Amino acid sequence: MIITKKRVNSQILYTILEIGSNETIGKATVTENHHTVRIHTIYIKPEFRGRGYGEKLMKIILEDFGDRPIFLSTHYGGVRFFRKYGFKPEVERSSNHSTLIGMVREP
Numbered sequence: 001m002i003i004t005k006k007r008v009n010s011q012i013l014y015t016i017l018e019i020g021s022n023e024t025i026g027k028a029t030v031t032e033n034h035h036t037v038r039i040h041t042i043y044i045k046p047e048f049r050g051r052g053y054g055e056k057l058m059k060i061i062l063e064d065f066g067d068r069p070i071f072l073s074t075h076y077g078g079v080r081f082f083r084k085y086g087f088k089p090e091v092e093r094s095s096n097h098s099t100l101i102g103m104v105r106e107p
Contacts, residue, residue: 003060005060014029026053038070078101090104
């Protein structure tokens with residue numbers, strides 16, 4: 001497994017690649033400004049879930065940005081995962097199609 005990082009302006013794209021095949025296992029998209037960070041996506045392909053790849057992505061993101069508040073939005077199913085890394089629910093947003101939970105991790 002290799003994790004690559006690519007910066008495009010204020011956005012950082014993390015990609016997990018399988019060694020040998022270079023198949024994309026998962027990815028994350030993060031934006032930063034001077035004072036805060038937002039995780040927009042963190043995704044692991046279903047056939048690779050439960051193997052610690054999401055944990056590896058989160059650890060790298062926290063190493064890179066753990067000195068600033070980090071914000072994200074997730075569905076109810078993701079709350080438990082993010083709580084393991086110190087995120088706390090902040091706001092619940094509902095629309096006709098889904099409910100998102102705003103979460104924050106303070107440094």
